[in-house]
Amino acid sequence: MPDRPTTRDLAKAAGVSLATVDRVLNGRAGVRSKTVEVVNKTIQEIGFQRNVVAATLARRRAYRFAFVLPLQSGEFIGQLSLRIGEVARAFASEMIEAEVLTAPEDGPHGLARFLADLSVQAYDGIAIMAPETPHVRDAIRRVEERGIQAISFISRQAAAEDIPFVGIDNHAAGATAGELMGRLISPRQGSVIVLGESFQSRDSLERRLGFDRVMGDMFPHLTVLPSLETHGDEGRVRRVISQVLDARPDVAGIYVLASEARLPLTLAAELGGGRDIQRIAHERTPFTEAALREGRVEALITQDPGHLVRSAIRTLRARCENRTTLASQERIRIEVLLKHNL
Amino acid sequence: MPDRPTTRDLAKAAGVSLATVDRVLNGRAGVRSKTVEVVNKTIQEIGFQRNVVAATLARRRAYRFAFVLPLQSGEFIGQLSLRIGEVARAFASEMIEAEVLTAPEDGPHGLARFLADLSVQAYDGIAIMAPETPHVRDAIRRVEERGIQAISFISRQAAAEDIPFVGIDNHAAGATAGELMGRLISPRQGSVIVLGESFQSRDSLERRLGFDRVMGDMFPHLTVLPSLETHGDEGRVRRVISQVLDARPDVAGIYVLASEARLPLTLAAELGGGRDIQRIAHERTPFTEAALREGRVEALITQDPGHLVRSAIRTLRARCENRTTLASQERIRIEVLLKHNL
DNA sequence: TTGTACGCGTTATCAG
DNA sequence: CTGATAACGCGTACAA
Numbered sequence: 001m002p003d004r005p006t007t008r009d010l011a012k013a014a015g016v017s018l019a020t021v022d023r024v025l026n027g028r029a030g031v032r033s034k035t036v037e038v039v040n041k042t043i044q045e046i047g048f049q050r051n052v053v054a055a056t057l058a059r060r061r062a063y064r065f066a067f068v069l070p071l072q073s074g075e076f077i078g079q080l081s082l083r084i085g086e087v088a089r090a091f092a093s094e095m096i097e098a099e100v101l102t103a104p105e106d107g108p109h110g111l112a113r114f115l116a117d118l119s120v121q122a123y124d125g126i127a128i129m130a131p132e133t134p135h136v137r138d139a140i141r142r143v144e145e146r147g148i149q150a151i152s153f154i155s156r157q158a159a160a161e162d163i164p165f166v167g168i169d170n171h172a173a174g175a176t177a178g179e180l181m182g183r184l185i186s187p188r189q190g191s192v193i194v195l196g197e198s199f200q201s202r203d204s205l206e207r208r209l210g211f212d213r214v215m216g217d218m219f220p221h222l223t224v225l226p227s228l229e230t231h232g233d234e235g236r237v238r239r240v241i242s243q244v245l246d247a248r249p250d251v252a253g254i255y256v257l258a259s260e261a262r263l264p265l266t267l268a269a270e271l272g273g274g275r276d277i278q279r280i281a282h283e284r285t286p287f288t289e290a291a292l293r294e295g296r297v298e299a300l301i302t303q304d305p306g307h308l309v310r311s312a313i314r315t316l317r318a319r320c321e322n323r324t325t326l327a328s329q330e331r332i333r334i335e336v337l338l339k340h341n342l
Numbered sequence: 343m344p345d346r347p348t349t350r351d352l353a354k355a356a357g358v359s360l361a362t363v364d365r366v367l368n369g370r371a372g373v374r375s376k377t378v379e380v381v382n383k384t385i386q387e388i389g390f391q392r393n394v395v396a397a398t399l400a401r402r403r404a405y406r407f408a409f410v411l412p413l414q415s416g417e418f419i420g421q422l423s424l425r426i427g428e429v430a431r432a433f434a435s436e437m438i439e440a441e442v443l444t445a446p447e448d449g450p451h452g453l454a455r456f457l458a459d460l461s462v463q464a465y466d467g468i469a470i471m472a473p474e475t476p477h478v479r480d481a482i483r484r485v486e487e488r489g490i491q492a493i494s495f496i497s498r499q500a501a502a503e504d505i506p507f508v509g510i511d512n513h514a515a516g517a518t519a520g521e522l523m524g525r526l527i528s529p530r531q532g533s534v535i536v537l538g539e540s541f542q543s544r545d546s547l548e549r550r551l552g553f554d555r556v557m558g559d560m561f562p563h564l565t566v567l568p569s570l571e572t573h574g575d576e577g578r579v580r581r582v583i584s585q586v587l588d589a590r591p592d593v594a595g596i597y598v599l600a601s602e603a604r605l606p607l608t609l610a611a612e613l614g615g616g617r618d619i620q621r622i623a624h625e626r627t628p629f630t631e632a633a634l635r636e637g638r639v640e641a642l643i644t645q646d647p648g649h650l651v652r653s654a655i656r657t658l659r660a661r662c663e664n665r666t667t668l669a670s671q672e673r674i675r676i677e678v679l680l681k682h683n684l
Numbered sequence: 685t686t687g688t689a690c691g692c693g694t695t696a697t698c699a700g
Numbered sequence: 701c702t703g704a705t706a707a708c709g710c711g712t713a714c715a716a
Contacts, residue, residue, distance in 0.1 A: 017703040054693035175682035336678035340517035396709035
């Protein structure tokens with residue numbers, strides 16, 4: 001038999017019907033464990049491999065995936081929405097639909113209720129971007145129990161090893177920022193300001209930890225100052241940054257750890273004046289991209305929104321089909337962007 | 343009609359048969375231009391979009407693609423082969439086959455003959471990695487004329503705008519290396535050694551140009567030394583590097599522009615001794631990865647082999663199906679790798 | 685130059 | 701618990 005064996009060949013070889021083969025392949029109930037074994041052994045023997053193309057066509061409907069994003073209107077979320085739309089259009093011809101759902105504002109309970117209301121009819125899988133809390137974690141698990149595939153997206157539900165995750169390792173991202181910052185400043189001496197939106201979230205915490213770790217290990221001659229929160233009104237933030245810059249004439253670097261870098265970078269440019277300060281921020285948005293081009297930031301540490309979205313979709317789909325993904329393709333890279341590799 | 347229109351709907355709406363619709367969709371001959379117009383207008387009107395899944399299944403056979411790689415046994419080519427194998431296995435379930443073909447050694451004419459011998463029966467498309475020459479360019483064009491899709495891969499046939507290309511912009515890659523080198527060295531003064539395998543190839547030339555451009559524009563206080571060729575025997579290379587290091591005590595950076603960085607980096611570590619020299623090389627291989635971890639190189643400028651391979655396959659497939667690709671997904675990124683974002 | 689009919693390999697449905 | 705059979709939407713040979 002020169003051609004690849006089909007389900008028909010498999011059924012014949014295993015001495016069962018097509019329907020039974022299908023049940024085994026898709027892990028459905030209603031087959032004697034003995035029969036399951038026989039089929040699985042035959043799969044090995046004849047080297048059967050599923051034809052995903054045929055399987056997708058035979059479902060008679062497209063996969064329906066949704067991305068649950070926080071309401072906040074920052075540029076990073078904006079980019080993400082854009083990419084989801086773009087990727088959805090491109091994937092339409094492959095029988096995959098994707099859309100954005102906005103999470104309710106009222107904290108983890110609101111989100112949990114929102115997730116509980118999602119209909120199995122409406123979605124085959126959802127990617128959820130939400131801060132880690134026990135409520136959210138449980139809500140995600142309950143979604144899965146109802147037969148909807150669910151993954152955590154960008155923001156990891158770290159304590160839940162069983163919930164798949166698509167996104168970067170924020171500790172490594174912070175470490176990368178630290179390594180670059182140290183190399184840019186060295187061999188000079190000096191101190192480094194760290195600006196974050198709020199240090200409540202685990203993601204921010206991990207970046208900060210990674211940053212500090214590398215600065216301590218590789219660049220002990222540099223001083224990392226206590227984090228400043230940019231959450232809150234602009235006036236206050238401006239005062240705080242001014243104070244630090246006045247008090248520490250040795251400031252040699254500013255690390256904007258938050259995903260939204262607009263306000264911090266703007267203030268840094270305004271208040272830093274003519275001083276020789278190295279600036280690193282996260283995420284590529286219209287604002288940070290322009291800042292990089294115009295020399296208002298030296299480097300960006302980013303994750304590619306398009307890749308994130310496609311990876312989430314591929315991961316959800318693979319789970320729907322009881323398949324594994326190609327690990328090397330799904331590892332989201334921590335990218336370093338300079339002016340010339342934008 | 344709530345469902346997406348099918349070819350059947352399209353045929354009915356346009357007042358033609360399924361076969362005619364198929365001919366128009368796939369750009370085949372044998373349809374009056376008037377009819378083509380009608381069908382295309384109807385496609386717009388009813389918002390028809392092809393179902394790629396069904397189309398692939400209906401072909402009754404997998405796509406067969408080949409990567410033509412140079413024989414040379416460097417680590418970068420090795421990585422590429424590995425990835426092609428990996429991706430081929432993953433794509434098998436999507437009715438796509440891919441394999442590696444090794445180009446003959448005897449220069450452009452040999453390659454041209456090799457390409458001429460490829461059978462239409464054997465391949466639907468090929469990705470060719472070969473230095474730019476008029477012979478190769480023409481050979482690629484002739485392959486296309488025989489109905490096999492062809493793209494240039496990693497090494498661009500730059501003078502041929504009509505031949506699609508999957509790979510990075512080497513000028514930008516060199517510029518990125520230059521920007522990083524300048525920032526790592528500054529505010530110190532000094533000179534920079536540039537090491538290349540041979541500066542015959544257009545790719546090397548472009549990297550060198552990009553590097554020089556940025557160094558001149560952004561870091562005029564640094565001196566870029568004339569390129570050294572690492573092609574040839576190790577003894578000679580060793581002598582040349584030694585001479586430069588002796589003659590210029592101000593050497594502050596070494597840029598290894600070649601894809602194979604093993605010898606240059608090894609010699610740099612050996613001869614550079616205790617001097618404070620910033621080192622940048624290209625491509626991620628087992629060797630460069632270890633060098634980065636162990637501090638024998640500060641940064642790598644890379645292109646992801648897995649992404650390159652997948653992008654080439656998607657591009658070839660899209661061309662087979664008379665489709666366009668999602669541009670944002672197919673732009674190969676110039677990545678900057680530090681120790682912590684490996 | 686155009687149309688018809690069959691088949692691709694799987695899933696879903698319904699009957700046993 | 702298992703089996704038979706009709707789809708899914710398109711490509712392709714062949715007929716007209």
